[in-house]
Amino acid sequence: MTEVADTRPRWPLVPTLLVLAAVAIMIALGVWQLQRKSEKEALIALYARNMAMPSPVAYPKLPPVPNAMLYRKSSVVCLEVVRWDPRGGSDRRGRTGIRMIADCRTGAEGPGVLIDVGTADDFKTPEWKGGVVAGTIVPGPEQPTLIQRLAGKAVAARAMLVADAPVAGLRPSAVPSAADTPNNHLAYAGQWFLFAVAALAIYILAVRRRLRP
Structure with a gap:
């Protein structure tokens, strides 16, 4: 069978x-x-x-900025505005506009410092040549992506100082919150x-x- x-x-x-x-x-x-x-x-x-x-705390000279320094009060001396980086944003009353971010030279070396000097109604940059600025340290507008971090290509992110008092002709920019x-x-x-x-x-x-x- x-x-x-x-x-x-x-x-x-x-x-x-x-x-x-x-x-x-x-x-x-x-x-x-x-x-x-x-x-x-x-x-x-x-x-x-x-x-x-x-x-206030001393503004960090080089990135990355320690988390313990973000959202703290600080001040910095802008010796010269190297370039302007206008970006969309809003002022402290919630009115939309263009944030005027200055990339400033603070010494002979280093990446300098980013300063949000105020919000404008258009892209016309202010006639500001630098000086002492007091404000709040916040994360910079350009942060590395997750893919860049995983690939090992991420560069240290620069922080930014949001000025307490805007330069002449601008409105005070909104300060990011921890929330x-x-x-x-x-x-x-x-x-x-x-x-x-x-x-x-x-x-x-x-x-x-x-x-x-």
Whole structure:
């Protein structure tokens, strides 16, 4: 009596291992985002404490600027405006305009300092040649992206001083707050967990349909 070979389709081993590996990576990314959420909350709390400190600090000479110095009061001497970098923004009353950001030389060496000297109604730069400026240290307008950081190509970000008093003819620019620091890591974590569940569910349904007699 001859044996009949079992021709029923079997659960695919290799694709299943690949899907489980992908799901594990998604879950790990979700857990990492939850860790980043806690770190960002601690950073925002530090920024809030910095904003409450009335005593000024010496402006950092070179980037990167320590987090303990961001949102602190400081002052700097602009010896010469090297270039202007007008950018969209708003004044302290919420009126939109063009922030006049001066890239200033502060000495013979170094990258200089960025100073937001006020908000204008158009792109015409002010007739300001420099001087002593007091204000608040905030993150600069150009920060490295996540891809640049992961690729190891990120350069140290420069901070910026938002002037307390604008130069002649400009309105005082809005000063960023610690509350403006983005913290979307909980949403990102939820997305990764949702992707993992969806991928696993779709794969199980597809395989069950394939295994039906």
